[in-house]
Amino acid sequence: MATKMLNIAGVLYEVKMVDGDYCGGNMGKSNFAEAKIFINKDMPLQVQENVLLHEILHICYRNGYLCKEDGEERVVEVLTNFLYPVLQEHPFDLLSAEN
Numbered sequence: 001m002a003t004k005m006l007n008i009a010g011v012l013y014e015v016k017m018v019d020g021d022y023c024g025g026n027m028g029k030s031n032f033a034e035a036k037i038f039i040n041k042d043m044p045l046q047v048q049e050n051v052l053l054h055e056i057l058h059i060c061y062r063n064g065y066l067c068k069e070d071g072e073e074r075v076v077e078v079l080t081n082f083l084y085p086v087l088q089e090h091p092f093d094l095l096s097a098e099n
């Protein structure tokens with residue numbers, strides 16, 4: 001599978017499909033300092049997509065400086081603003097093999 005790159009708030013993240021062991025029993029993880037997202041490849045495709053979206057939202061949450069005191073409207077607005085350009089670039093092709 002070709003390397004996937006995802007632009008999230010101007011930082012190009014490398015999406016790496018890895019063995020389950022690499023994620024320490026988790027389905028995925030993000031490394032902010034290295035701009036890498038790791039997804040356990042030993043799962044059904046839709047689960048991989050779900051986990052990738054989960055990791056993207058973690059990055060948006062951090063980039064938006066959200067915290068547990070933030071109200072619903074602020075959380076939704078920050079996540080929308082970070083996620084919208086990602087979805088503009090990759091509407092449905094985040095994990096598909098053709099790109």
Ligand SMILES: [Zn+2]
Pocket residue numbers: 054058
């Ligand atoms: Zn999580």
